[in-house]
Every structure is written in C-alpha cells, then in structure tokens.
Amino acid sequence: MFETFENYIRSKIDLHQDELKHILSLAVIRKIRRRQLLLQEGEICRHKVFICKGLLKTYRRKEDGTEYIMKFAPENSWAIDPESYHNEIPTKYNIEAVEATDIMLWSKASFHELFVSIPAFKSFSEKLMFSSIDANQDRILMNISSTTEEKYQDFIATFPDVFRRVPLHMVASYLGVSRETLSRIRHTQLKHHKHNGIS
C-alpha cells in the first residue's frame, strides 16, 4: 500500500528518503468494504485520505433522499471535505466506498507536523487545493454551458477509468440528469458509432 503512495508522491515532489519515511510513519492504514461509509453527514472531517486502491464517492443527500455525487476518488487521488476539515464544522457530505478500498489517512496534527518539517510537501498540498478549486470551477462552467450529450462525453473523456467501473445511474447522479436520459444518449451514440463503423 505504501508503494502506491510512494510512487505517487515521488512523481509530484522531490523527497529525501527520511522525509518520505516521516510522511509514511504518520499515516494510518485502513481497508474499507464496498458501501462502507468513511464520513457521514453531520460528522467533522478529521483526516486527509489518500486512496491506494479502490474507489470512493463523495455525495450530498437532498431532503427527498436523492443522492447527488459531487466527486469520484479513485486510486492516486485524495478525499476530503475542506471546509469541515479546516473550520472543524459538521460536514454536509458523505464519503462512501464504491469498491473495496485501501486508504491511508493523516490527522490534521500529523499534516501540520509534516508541513512544518517538509516545506515542499506543504507547497504540493496547497497546489493540490488550488487545482481542486479550478476543477470545481471547470465543472460549474461545464454545467452552465454544455448540453447533456456534451457533459456525458466530457465525463467519459475526463474519467475513462471511473466510467468503466461505476454503474450508469452513478454517472447520471454526478451529471445531474435522469438515468433514462443518459440511457437514451448512450443508445443514440452507440448506434451512431456502429453506423460509422466505430466499435
């Protein structure tokens, strides 16, 4: 499990061996069953979570019980509710395993210790947050500027691997369209591809 994280972090920043050891020594390892909740609405998000293997989804539940997927987090990505984590307030989100998932987690105190001793790790973590802000802005632009067909195509192009691993109703929940609409679009596109000899 450490190996996945080591490869990931080494591809992002230059680290001395003892710095890497320090980061690993503060990590807690957990295995999550499929459908197990890692964070539940109302709790405070107290950890940064790195996914070594598997897939998590972050979702919000509206009053009528409908679930809306805000984010998929596959291996080599992070899961966190930044506002709950930083301001220590109850989260509005749920984080749940879509597949059996192996994770590494760090407490706020551990991350603070690492930020003080490894400035490059702090810079990287900040950069990651700004990328995530930017990804959210891109998603807002996609939401307000594109047709359902375009959103569906963009999802497949951006998350080809996630697309292959989740049922269509989860893609529909992420895009904010009905499963029926998405089935129709998929059917039309498949027909179009067949017609053009693309398989």
Add this chain to the structure above:
Amino acid sequence: MFETFENYIRSKIDLHQDELKHILSLAVIRKIRRRQLLLQEGEICRHKVFICKGLLKTYRRKEDGTEYIMKFAPENSWAIDPESYHNEIPTKYNIEAVEATDIMLWSKASFHELFVSIPAFKSFSEKLMFSSIDANQDRILMNISSTTEEKYQDFIATFPDVFRRVPLHMVASYLGVSRETLSRIRHTQLKHHKHNGIS
C-alpha cells in the same frame, strides 16, 4: 473608500489600530469604469481585489465567443482567480466592471507581509477561501439537482441585491439557461404572484 473596508474587516476580525493601518498602507486604490476589464484571459492574476463600491463579474468565454458568468462580486466582497494568483499561471477568466466600481488591491508580496505580521488576518483569509470552495460546491449541487425555476428562485434569494442591479441576460448567463427561458419563467411567476395577490 477606506471606511467601507474598515467596517468590513472590523466585522470579521479583531484588529489593533496599527494593524488596520498596516493593511491600509499596503492597499492600492483604483476606480474602474463600467465595462472596463480588470483582468483578462491569458494574464496572470497578481492581486487580491476588495470591492468598496460597485459590481464586478468574473466570466469565461467559450470558443464560440459566448460569455458564461462564474461570479458576481458586489461591494464588501473579493475578486480573484485563486489558481492563477497562487500558481502564477495565465488565467482562463475575465474580470469586468458591471457598474463604475471602486476597488482596493493588494499584491501577493503585500499580502504575504500582512500574513506574517497579523496572524488573524491570515486565518480570516484562509477561512474566506474555504467558504468560497464550499459556495462552489453548493453551486454544483444546485446545478445538478434543481430545475431551472428552482435555480432562478435560489439566485434571487441568495443575491437579491445583485438581481436588482443586473440585466436578465446576465442572470441567464450565470445560471446557464437561455434568456428566453428565463423571461418565460419570470412571466409565469409574476402572473402566479398577481393571481395570489402578492405584489
């Protein structure tokens, strides 16, 4: 102009008089004409901007030239592209004045100096960023979970003041619906209100 900022910042954090003076001494004051661009796609966002009076819009332009409004920033709020500012990369955004606008701006170096000397100002600034991340997440949820009627009502409830000050086509651009659809919704709702004796 300083008075607006002073009232704003005093309502957010406790500051000594000399700390406030320090913040003000590093601010640059500018007056922006209506339709003037403050930041243009391709430039690097080098300042944090506080709006004392007036209204700015942050928008993206798609390949076909259509403008999509990502944010309105009226008085007592901030305008910035966080990714461009922090990572010093070209912005994808344009920031333009919807009304004649008075602003105060601080360079990155000035903000850094203030963060070092006034920890409360740093905490406040970080808190502001997490609120902004949360607002973006809420907007994504609204986009994927609500009808156009609900989005329109939510906009009026969340930004009543901005709603009164901008033309309907800008609201349509923010919500990602056509002006015609929004006109029809407004017309239906006005008729409904009249029918129920609400004026």
